[in-house]
Amino acid sequence: MKVLYGVQATGNGHITRARVMAPALKQAGVDVDYLFSGRPADELFDMELFGDYQTRRGLTFYMGEGAKVKSWDTLTRNSLSTLIRDIKSLDVQSYDLILSDFEPVTAWAAKLRGKKSIGIAHQYAFMHKLPDGWRSLMLRLGVQIFAPVTIPVGVHWDHFNRTIVPPLISPPQYSRTVDEGLVLVYLPFETDETLIDWFASFTDYRFHVYSKRSFAHSINNVHFKPLSRAGFEQDLAACSGVFSNCGFGLASETMQYGKKFLTKPMQGQSEQRSNAILLDRLQLATVMDDFQPRDFQHWLEQPQPEPQLFQDVAGGLAKWIAGDCSEPASDVVRSIWGLSTGVPA
Missing domain, CATH: 3.40.50.2000 (Glycogen Phosphorylase B;)
Structure with a gap:
């Protein structure tokens, strides 16, 4: 064949x-x-x-x-x-x-x-x-x-x-732990300035932000990292939650590791809107169309779900x-x- x-x-x-x-x-x-x-x-x-x-x-x-x-x-x-x-x-x-x-x-x-x-x-x-x-x-x-x-x-x-x-x-490559102060972020179409503005007041947390860049750098509690499959999954295994757009693959990996998921669907992307509706219907994620500090704080305080085995x-x-x-x-x-x-x- x-x-x-x-x-x-x-x-x-x-x-x-x-x-x-x-x-x-x-x-x-x-x-x-x-x-x-x-x-x-x-x-x-x-x-x-x-x-x-x-x-x-x-x-x-x-x-x-x-x-x-x-x-x-x-x-x-x-x-x-x-x-x-x-x-x-x-x-x-x-x-x-x-x-x-x-x-x-x-x-x-x-x-x-x-x-x-x-x-x-x-x-x-x-x-x-x-x-x-x-x-x-x-x-x-x-x-x-x-x-x-x-x-x-x-x-x-x-x-x-x-x-x-x-x-x-793929099955998890790393052992699951929970660092309550670590949040994994994959929002590649938001500017660095926007993300810094969103996260600056949440000083009890560290935000590891992955995007297309040539080198890592940090501004206060926001740590920007270049794309790396191994590094990303290590942070996924250790973090307390994931904040991302509503792509299917990352949402699924987040469920597998048993991490709470906050999603901001891409505007004008019907597939991501469908994903968001079904995540909400199946009670698998929190959906946020626009960043609201109070809602974000509420999500940060949510407990971890159980890992899902596919x-x-x-x-x-x-x-x-x-x-x-x-x-x-x-x-x-x-x-x-x-x-x-x-x-x-």
């Missing part, structure tokens, strides 16, 4: 899923080539796991201050001509299957050439009706246009009686893929969740 695995690299959550799937696919005997798009190649880091991977420009969102999508820049700075050229030039004929984590070049190349394609991503959960009001319905068409696949398998915190598997994340999703999916996906996806989903009934196709 030879597979081309396309990964949307705009956000770290997609790459995190690929990091979990890669060893499982290898153990299942699947020969995999990787393609990443949506981020310049020189901005990818810790990629040794994927061997001699390919990159393409793909599509991405452009963000402004305050974690708001810049619609005009997103529309004008993405190159449709480059995307179309990359899709047409990608050779997929030598592959038995195309696997897409919401990656448009591989997904469209498979569709245009009639290749079987499997979509495994959080976004494919929106192909089903979710209890998030109208947002999953609004997102559905966008998912179909952005990265269409033959068989979509969603990833979410609940199956909602649909073809949706639990979060695809099933071996990658192993089950890898075996299914190695078998050319001959088993119905709904049966695989039931098996992963440990269900005897439910989960329609």
Whole structure:
């Protein structure tokens, strides 16, 4: 079984899923080539796991201050001509299957050439009706246009009686401790000045802020750190809570380590708004649309939740893929969740 695995690299959550799937696919005997798009190649880091991977420009969102999508820049700075050229030039004929984590070049190349394609991503959960009001319905068409696949398998915190598997994340790499004074922050679209202003009065706490920067520095109780997978997870294991936008991957890792989660969804990002609604509905996080010191203090004083243990999703999916996906996806989903009934196709 030879597979081309396309990964949307705009956000770290997609790459995190690929990091979990890669060893499982290898153990299942699947020969995999990787393609990443949506981020310049020189901005990818810790990629040794994927061997001699390919990159393409793909599509991405452009963000402004305050974690708001810049619609005009997103529309004008993405190159449709480059995307179309990359899709047409990608050779997929030598592959038995195309696997897409919401990656448009591989997904469209498979569709245009009639290749079987499997979509495994959080976004494919929106192909089903979710209890998030109208947002999953609004997102559905966008998912179909952005990265269409033959068989979509969603990833979410609940199956909602649909073809949706639990979060695809690595087991904890560090022992869980709780430093009540340490707060982990990942708000990459807020300015340093904004974060300093927010946190300066909370002098009983230390805020470890990760973002794209070349060196670490501190201003009073706010400690700015360059992106590092190992350093970030060490702080995640030790902190009392996480303050972040509403990306699916980090929220899932926070649950796994049993840390309280405060989320400020990106403005104009319907996927993050859906995530926020469902986190609130499932009582898994506190949602804050605008920073309010009193609400933030209340969150800091909340107790820690229990760690959540997620099933071996990658192993089950890898075996299914190695078998050319001959088993119905709904049966695989039931098996992963440990269900005897439910989960329609």
